[in-house]
Amino acid sequence: MKEIPSPIFLNSEFLAECLRNELRNQQIIVQSYNTSRAVPPGENFNCCPLRVRIYFKNHPEDSKLHFISIIIKADPNESQTIDAVNTFHFTEIQFYSKFIPEIRKLASTQLAPKSLFSPKVTIVILEDLQEQGFKMAKKAKMLDFDHCLLYFKSAAILHAVSFVVHQNNPSLLEYIGKEKLFAYDLEISVMIKNCIRNGQKCLSECAEKTDIFKKYSQLIKETIPFLWDMLVEALKPSAVLNTINQGDPWTTNMMFKYDEGGNVCDIRLLDFQLVRYGSPVSDLVYFIWTSATHEVRSHRLDELYHVYVEIFNKTLRELNCNKSISYELIRNEERRLSPLAIYLMAMYRPFNSENSVTSVEPFFCKENEDQEVQNIYRKYYDEEFCSYHVPRYLEQLESVGVFHYLEQCRQLRN
Numbered sequence: 001m002k003e004i005p006s007p008i009f010l011n012s013e014f015l016a017e018c019l020r021n022e023l024r025n026q027q028i029i030v031q032s033y034n035t036s037r038a039v040p041p042g043e044n045f046n047c048c049p050l051r052v053r054i055y056f057k058n059h060p061e062d063s064k065l066h067f068i069s070i071i072i073k074a075d076p077n078e079s080q081t082i083d084a085v086n087t088f089h090f091t092e093i094q095f096y097s098k099f100i101p102e103i104r105k106l107a108s109t110q111l112a113p114k115s116l117f118s119p120k121v122t123i124v125i126l127e128d129l130q131e132q133g134f135k136m137a138k139k140a141k142m143l144d145f146d147h148c149l150l151y152f153k154s155a156a157i158l159h160a161v162s163f164v165v166h167q168n169n170p171s172l173l174e175y176i177g178k179e180k181l182f183a184y185d186l187e188i189s190v191m192i193k194n195c196i197r198n199g200q201k202c203l204s205e206c207a208e209k210t211d212i213f214k215k216y217s218q219l220i221k222e223t224i225p226f227l228w229d230m231l232v233e234a235l236k237p238s239a240v241l242n243t244i245n246q247g248d249p250w251t252t253n254m255m256f257k258y259d260e261g262g263n264v265c266d267i268r269l270l271d272f273q274l275v276r277y278g279s280p281v282s283d284l285v286y287f288i289w290t291s292a293t294h295e296v297r298s299h300r301l302d303e304l305y306h307v308y309v310e311i312f313n314k315t316l317r318e319l320n321c322n323k324s325i326s327y328e329l330i331r332n333e334e335r336r337l338s339p340l341a342i343y344l345m346a347m348y349r350p351f352n353s354e355n356s357v358t359s360v361e362p363f364f365c366k367e368n369e370d371q372e373v374q375n376i377y378r379k380y381y382d383e384e385f386c387s388y389h390v391p392r393y394l395e396q397l398e399s400v401g402v403f404h405y406l407e408q409c410r411q412l413r414n
Contacts, residue, residue: 017119160319196228
């Protein structure tokens with residue numbers, strides 16, 4: 001990936017201080033470094049992660065040049081995006097500096113990249129997982145069962161450990177897990193409401209053109225004015241079970257490792273800017289409807305949920321916690337989160353396509369000024385997507401009870 005200009009704070013002394021503290025060697029001298037995007041445009045909208053390749057000596061007389069690659073999480077670079085997400089970056093700082101140490105007191109499992117010493121408290125510095133063989137999957141391809149299984153196992157561990165952390169330090173989790181997307185007082189609600197209007201409208205129009213699922217077109221259309229309120233209510237802490245959630249676990253927010261045979265064997269979760277304290281099933285629903293293949297959603301959800309329950313309960317037992325969850329609890333929470341499922345299915349098309357949008361700036365506009373957003377959605381809801389993918393999505397939404405749930409809500413409104 002091409003080299004890009006360094007942020008103002010980034011220089012040899014900043015990097016030397018980082019390495020001196022991390023490697024516990026105050027004589028380290030940085031000889032040179034270069035920066036590049038850690039991910040392509042369109043893979044991360046909340047910030048611009050930088051890969052920094054550093055060449056250094058352990059002391060001034062060292063004849064050997066050493067190498068290390070790190071990831072630096074920089075701030076977003078779009079004006080309205082900055083206004084809307086200015087708290088996201090702070091959350092990730094708290095996640096690594098406050099929450100991860102609490103996890104380490106309880107378990108040795110490695111779920112996320114290791115954080116490194118940062119000379120600037122507002123900057124997150126992480127190990128470069130690429131150097132360990134981890135790769136980012138192609139978001140447009142979606143993830144098969146083996147990838148999904150690894151995610152569900154890791155999510156179960158994260159959620160279960162955070163449940164125990166909450167028992168010991170409830171204020172920490174509730175503080176860093178404050179809702180960052182679906183709340184009435186947030187600027188990012190402008191973008192979400194744009195996605196609701198235009199994504200659901202395109203989905204309704206596609207459903208109208210199908211013989212089997214035409215019956216749901218009007219229901220989808222009538223849900224549009226109420227979906228924002230339904231999402232706000234659904235994403236509040238649950239009455240039955242709450243943990244820390246990653247918040248937006250989709251393909252670009254995780255990396256995978258593969259064995260010599262090309263089989264996926266390990267996973268790391270990335271990006272904890274949207275951490276939420278709430279039902280752990282919101283993470284599972286988010287992942288399923290943004291990242292899993294049609295085959296997984298159609299035929300393997302039961303298996304994934306059973307594995308999740310097994311790992312969640314096993315982790316709690318290992319931590320001497322007598323709490324347990326059931327498969328039925330997870331499926332009931334899934335139904336309660338039906339608004340999230342249909343929102344994600346309809347809105348994510350411009351973001352997880354092969355040639356996805358690279359900027360969210362157009363989405364921050366008023367309702368009567370969203371022609372550009374309408375055009376974006378119509379571009380991505382093309383003939384292939386509407387004829388091949390949408391009918392499969394609608395069938396899957398039907399099978400997990402989303403339309404039944406929306407119909408019940410409509411009857412209550414009437």
